[in-house]
Amino acid sequence: MLLGAPGAEKPVVRVDESHYIDVSDVTPERFFAVGGVALLAERVAGVRCGRSPVSGWARRSRGSTKTEWQCAAVGAAIQPLALRLITVLDGAVNPGPLELLHEAVDRTRALTRGRPATGRTHDDADPVAGSLATDSAQRFDPFPLLRALDAAGARAVVIGQVAGILHGSTELTGDLDLLWDGAPEQADALARAFAAAGCTLLDDEHRPIPPRPQAFLRPKAQFDSPQVSGDCCTPALPWGALPVRPLLDRALTAVDTDGLRVRYLRRDDLILMRRALGRPKDLRRAEELERL
Incomplete structure (x- = not known):
């Protein structure tokens, strides 16, 4: 799923109605190697429980603190029509059945x-x-x-x-x-x-x-x-x-x-x-x- 101004769209994963995770710098191998699925589930659960998303999401891999995921607030100017949680596969953002x-x-x-x-x-x-x-x-x-x-x-x-x-x-x-x-x-x-x-x-x-x-x-x-x-x-x-x-x-x-x-x-x-x-x-x- 792409989100942003025309010409500057970024691939994102939806967290809730107003927050999305920027996955523009994530390769499939790295995403799964550092436990991206579990981290994503944890962050979604945290947001739903009322905990505010942090500005950066640090990688959980030894010897590195590079920010791998970022939660970006989406303003009211961007209509969240049909934006749902999606799956990152083969470097592309693919919509699920629902x-x-x-x-x-x-x-x-x-x-x-x-x-x-x-x-x-x-x-x-x-x-x-x-x-x-x-x-x-x-x-x-x-x-x-x-x-x-x-x-x-x-x-x-x-x-x-x-x-x-x-x-x-x-x-x-x-x-x-x-x-x-x-x-x-x-x-x-x-x-x-x-x-x-x-x-x-x-x-x-x-x-x-x-x-x-x-x-x-x-x-x-x-x-x-x-x-x-x-x-x-x-x-x-x-x-x-x-x-x-x-x-x-x-x-x-x-x-x-x-x-x-x-x-x-x-x-x-x-x-x-x-x-x-x-x-x-x-x-x-x-x-x-x-x-x-």
Whole structure:
């Protein structure tokens, strides 16, 4: 991530909403050799506990006191949009999965701001263009529901284009699709999470109903909220010849800077699901994932 005036940007790692660590003079070998990961975690924890960051961050290597990391205060003139904790790999600053999703939410908001309403929801999504052209995209923010699912301990896995974004897809979306195992004992956690996020479910006639546990025991439960809409699916939904239950067991987990944990399909499994569904948008997105 680069931060600073045009022409004088520096690579930085975010510590909190107003402090970042300058890593412009850090090589990957040196960063890991002096315990950079542990030092970074320690400094982030200190800032969150209210301890002010020091002006310099000394290297912990024998015979050297050279300052390796510096915490730089960022003024209000610099907008911290989509700045999240990032990973230093191979000398480059690479955004993590949830950083990519934060950025996608910001891009979707900017793209749809002021767009006239059409009356179309995510359920009316075009099989080629997807849900970005629907009204659901104008309020797209999956994070409140993802946080509620994590807090409730609901073992739902992100699928669809949000999972694609977590893997680096640049194509935007306007809905959130989830997959869970359909076990009745998990329905209560789902119901608590959806209620906490202000979601309602839709019955077969698309009428809103409360998110009670029994309402989730269908092959697919459609949901809506002020921030996000989408589908909550189970393996009982027709998936062609694809056995989807094993996909849940090998799902990945991404962790945000505030501890939010999000489970999502592995890239290869998402490609399999895309090809099994076979719609034009699925095939296009599968090809993009194969190139990543």
